[in-house]
Amino acid sequence: MKVHEYLGKRLFAEYGVPVPRGEVAETPDQAAALTADLGGRAVIKAQILAGGRGKAGGVRVVASPEQAWEFAAGLLGRPLVTAQTGPGGVVVRRVLVEEALEIDRELYLAVLVDRDRGRPLIMASATGGMEIEEVAAAFPDRIIRVWVDPAVGFQPYIGRTVAFSLGLSGEQVRTAVETVAGLYRLFTEKDCALVEVNPWVVTADGRLLAADAKVDFDDNGLFRHPEIAALRDTSEDSPLEVEAMRAGVSYVKLNGFVGCMVNGAGLAMATMDLIKLAGGEPANFLDVGGGANEERIAAAFKILISDPDVRVVLINIFGGIARGDVIARGIVAAAQSVGVNIPMVVRLVGTNAEEGHRILRESGLPITVAADMAEAATLAVKLGKEAAR
C-alpha cells in the first residue's frame, strides 16, 4: 500500500529524518497562504500516488503567493496524466507546498527487502534524481548496497558506509547516519515494502534533506498498524479493483475482452497466457482463491460483468479437494443471482466433475463446458470475437 508524499514526509519527520519545511494544501487559497509563510517562494507538488509527476507538469517552483494560487488552481480537482496513470489521468486532490531548495547535489537512498538473500537492503547512489533502474543499467558501480543482518539490526557503520561512499563530509555525515537509521527503523517498525528517497538532496547551504518520499507498506503487515492502514487512498485505483479487494478476490484489470475467473494465481496467469496463444487478449487477472465458494464466485461475476470490455467469461477451476458438483452449483447460483447474460465457457476439474458438467449444461445459462484448458481458451476467444460483430 502506497501513501502520498506528504504523509511519507510526516513519517520521515517522526523518525528523525530531515525533510524540507512544508505543508499540504487542499485549496488554491491555502497554497497561496502557505507560500507566503515560506517567504513568497515555494515549490508546489501535486499529490498523486502514480509516478512521473514532474515530467507531466505536476511540480513547479513559484515565486509569489499569486503564482502559487494560480498553479494550485490549475492542478486541484483536475486529472493529471503521467506516464504511469493511464490515459484518463488521476484527479489531484492535494498539493504539497514546500520551501524551494537551492540544490547542490542529488543523491538516492532506499530501504527494501532483497528477496534473494531474504534480508533488508540499504541502497544508495550519488546519482539521484533519476530512476534507480536507469542508474543500475547505465552505471552499476555507482550503486552502494549494504545488507542488514536482521539479528542485530541497523548499526552506525552502515550509515557511515553510505555517507562516506557518497562523498559526504562534516555535519552531513552525522545527518546521513541519522537519516539511514531513521528510515531503517521506519521500515522495520511499520512493516514497509519500500522506503525510497529520490532525490535525497544536498542544498547549497550544506543541508541534507529528503526532497521526496516514497513509502510502500507490506499489505500483509497492515493488520499490525491500523493507523497506517487508515491512510489508504483508493481514489486512484480502478473501482473494480477496490471492489475485488473488499470481496477478497485478487483482480488486476487488463485490456482484452475475455474475462477470466480462475482458482489459484499460477493457474490464473496460465489461463491468461492460453487466451493470448489462442489469438485473444485477457480482460483481467482474477484469482477467486483456493476454495472457490459461491460467495466469492458471485463477487467475481459482478466484477467481470461490470467491465464493459468483457464479451465472454472463461472460468477455469481446478477443483482439487473441493467437489466439482458443489462448485458447479456455486457457479450456476452466482451467475443467476448476478444476472450474467454473456457467454460463459467453463472448464472444471475435480472429484465429481461429470456431475458438475451436467449441472452446468442443464442450468439454462449460456454456458459451454470445455474438456481442457486449451479447448476452453480457444472457445472463449472464438465466442468473444463473434460477440464483437
Place this chain on the structure above:
Amino acid sequence: MSILVGNHTRLLVQGITGREGSFHARQCRDYGTRVVAGVTPGKGGTEVDGIPVFNTVREAVKATGANASLVFVPAPFAADAILEAADAGLELVVCITEGIPVLDMVRVKRFLEGRPTRLIGPNCPGVITPGQAKVGIMPAAVYSPGPVGVVSRSGTLTYEASAQLTALGIGQSTCVGIGGDPIVGSGYLDILPMFEADPETKLVLLIGEIGGTAEEEAAEYIKRRMTKPVVAFIVGRTAPPGRRMGHAGAIISGGTGTAESKVRALEAAGVTVCPSPAEIGRTVAEVARRHGLIP
C-alpha cells in the same frame, strides 16, 4: 526414496484444531501419511479424530517422535509457529499459510541459518511423494508414483501439470510447492540438488512464474550441475509490469522478473521450455522418451 517426505515421515500438524488444519490432517492421514500429533496452544490433552493434540511442539515431539510439521496457523502467528517447530529440532516444516508479513519471514530465515530444519513455503500447497506421503493440501487423485520430480512456485498450476502427467501415465517421484511469496524457506536452488541426488527421480519439471530472479539462478545451477533432463514452464507471459499477479512475489519490477528473461535463461541452460500450459504433460513425455525413460 524420493525427497523430503515419504514412509519415514512422522507428521505433526500445527493449528490442527482449526477448520483447515483438522480437514487437511484427516486428508493427509487418509492418503497414508503417518499423522502422529497435532499442536494447538491451550488445546493440549484433546484429540482430533484420534490424533493427540499437544500445547507445544516440544511436548508433541517428545511424546510421538514427530519429525516433520505442517503449519496451518493464521498469518499473524505463523512465523512464531515455524520458529517453535525449528527450535524443537524438526527436520522439515511445511507452511501452508498465506499472507505472512515479509519482515516476519526475514526473521524466520535468519533464525533457520545454521539449523538443521528445512522450511518449505510459506504460501505453498506442500509436498507429496505419491504412494507414500502427502504433507500438504493438494488433491491426491491427480498424482501417481513415477520418475518425474516436480518443483513449483504455484499451487493449482502444479495440480494441473501433475494431472497432465498422470493422464499420460507418467508418475512423479516427489512434487514440491515452494510457494509464491517473495521470501520462502526453500527455493529451486535447494530442491534441484535433492532431485539430482535422488535415485528415484529421472527427470525434473520446474514450474516458475514472473517476479524475482529465482528461475534465472536455477538455470545457472542446471547448466553447471544437473545431469538429469529438466523441463520447465514459466507462467505470466501476458502479465503487465508493475502489477502484482495474485502471489505476493509475482511482480515484474524495474525490468526484472519477466517471463522472457526466465525462458531465455532456462533455454540457454539446455532446459526444454514448454510453450503452453496445456502442453506441459506432452513436453515432459517427449523429453522422457528422448532420454529412454519411458517407451
